[in-house]
Amino acid sequence: MTTSVHEPDSPDLTDLLSPGAATTLLDAYRPGTDRFLASPRQTLLGRGTAAEVPHDERPLTERVRQTLGGRRLAGDPAPVVVGSVPFAPGAPAALAVPEAVHRAPALCEDPLVALPLPGPQGSTTWQVREVPAPEHYAAAVAAAVARMRAGEFDKVVLARTLELTSPDEPDLPAMLRALARRDPAGYTFAVPSGPDRTLIGASPELLVARRGATLTANPLAGSAPRSADLAEDVRAAAALLDSPKDLHEHAVVVAAVREALAPFCGRLEVPGRPTLVRTAAMWHLSTTVTGELTDPHVSALDLALALHPTPAVCGTPTDVARAVIAESEPFDRGPYTGMVGWQDAEGDGEWVVTIRCAEAEGRRLRLFAGAGVVAASSPEAETAETGAKFRTFLSAVGAAL
Numbered sequence: 158m159t160t161s162v163h164e165p166d167s168p169d170l171t172d173l174l175s176p177g178a179a180t181t182l183l184d185a186y187r188p189g190t191d192r193f194l195a196s197p198r199q200t201l202l203g204r205g206t207a208a209e210v211p212h213d214e215r216p217l218t219e220r221v222r223q224t225l226g227g228r229r230l231a232g233d234p235a236p237v238v239v240g241s242v243p244f245a246p247g248a249p250a251a252l253a254v255p256e257a258v259h260r261a262p263a264l265c266e267d268p269l270v271a272l273p274l275p276g277p278q279g280s281t282t283w284q285v286r287e288v289p290a291p292e293h294y295a296a297a298v299a300a301a302v303a304r305m306r307a308g309e310f311d312k313v314v315l316a317r318t319l320e321l322t323s324p325d326e327p328d329l330p331a332m333l334r335a336l337a338r339r340d341p342a343g344y345t346f347a348v349p350s351g352p353d354r355t356l357i358g359a360s361p362e363l364l365v366a367r368r369g370a371t372l373t374a375n376p377l378a379g380s381a382p383r384s385a386d387l388a389e390d391v392r393a394a395a396a397l398l399d400s401p402k403d404l405h406e407h408a409v410v411v412a413a414v415r416e417a418l419a420p421f422c423g424r425l426e427v428p429g430r431p432t433l434v435r436t437a438a439m440w441h442l443s444t445t446v447t448g449e450l451t452d453p454h455v456s457a458l459d460l461a462l463a464l465h466p467t468p469a470v471c472g473t474p475t476d477v478a479r480a481v482i483a484e485s486e487p488f489d490r491g492p493y494t495g496m497v498g499w500q501d502a503e504g505d506g507e508w509v510v511t512i513r514c515a516e517a518e519g520r521r522l523r524l525f526a527g528a529g530v531v532a533a534s535s536p537e538a539e540t541a542e543t544g545a546k547f548r549t550f551l552s553a554v555g556a557a558l
Contacts, residue, residue, distance in 0.1 A: 179267040186202060186333055188517075194498065197342055197343075200263060201258060202259045208228055238500050242462075251348065289486075291544075317543055318526075348497060357514065358511065380528075394440050406531050414446055421450055423451045456506070494527065
């Protein structure tokens with residue numbers, strides 16, 4: 158852990174081993190150059206910017222290694238790169254080495270995270286615009302289904318957005334606190350994504366983590382909305398575990414993860430059947446993949462780029478799915494369905510699939526949600542699924558769809 162930086166208007170960061178340390182970091186987050194990441198393993202807050210990873214013709218992994226190496230030569234004993242990588246290949250990543258990094262245990266282990274938030278939440282008045290409109294999104298799903306049934310490709314993930322505009326700039330720290338407390342066992346993040354832009358969200362999906370020679374990936378594919386009625390919620394979970402459409406969609410993703418990771422591993426363990434994970438809004442089919450690396454020089458980012466994009470966020474075959482996405486979505490995904498995370502100079506790190514997120518710029522928030530479309534998909538069901546996925550963020554900002 159680096160030396161703490163105390164700011165008069167921020168919570169005290171000098172004691173990060175006491176109960177409440179994770180919420181201390183959460184409460185200390187300030188938009189701008191702060192970078193916040195919370196996972197089931199740890200909570201991380203980066204302050205300031207010591208170096209940015211440049212955008213040039215060199216491979217991203219090489220640029221990250223050289224940036225971390227440069228910081229070591231400059232006297233930083235434990236530099237860490239933090240930030241996001243976009244969906245589109247070759248688009249600029251937003252990665253930087255903070256001036257100071259503070260770490261604490263996981264939010265889900267913090268006894269204070271369950272306490273209610275002080276003061277009124279979600280008091281902002283939002284204007285909401287759906288892009289595309291639900292009927293146009295459903296039409297795009299129907300067109301994709303027709304092409305899949307004709308044998309052109311196997312799967313595509315189609316997304317839509319909500320553009321939220323408020324009279325004043327949104328309170329990003331309050332949104333981050335609400336997201337983190339809604340799903341403290343998930344992956345909550347807020348990082349700069351460009352000039353005057355912030356990527357903020359709470360993803361349920363680990364793309365890959367590396368710790369020494371051990372890697373872990375947790376692909377999610379196949380989803381069902383949660384219900385406030387306990388009996389209906391249990392029924393939805395059981396139906397998801399028995400859904401041929403969702404099991405097929407999940408199997409496609411797991412096969413792609415296995416194929417991408419196998420060349421790096423001497424041992425790779427892939428369970429035969431998925432389990433369920435839940436967020437506040439959704440049930441997901443989940444498979445936890447573990448492996449042992451044969452080459453100690455393979456970094457977490459090397460593994461993440463080998464996986465990205467999985468069929469869970471793009472489709473299959475990848476090139477065809479990318480083309481269908483470009484034809485069907487009337488917006489640039491930017492960081493959505495890319496990855497967000499961190500990596501240190503030893504190559505350890507965690508990279509998370511950038512979903513259940515929004516990009517904030519000035520008075521505007523752009524929310525993203527997508528659904529995996531296969532030949533058995535229903536346009537109405539996929540439109541409803543994206544609406545359910547929006548609820549994670551809408552609840553944090555006090556807006557409704």
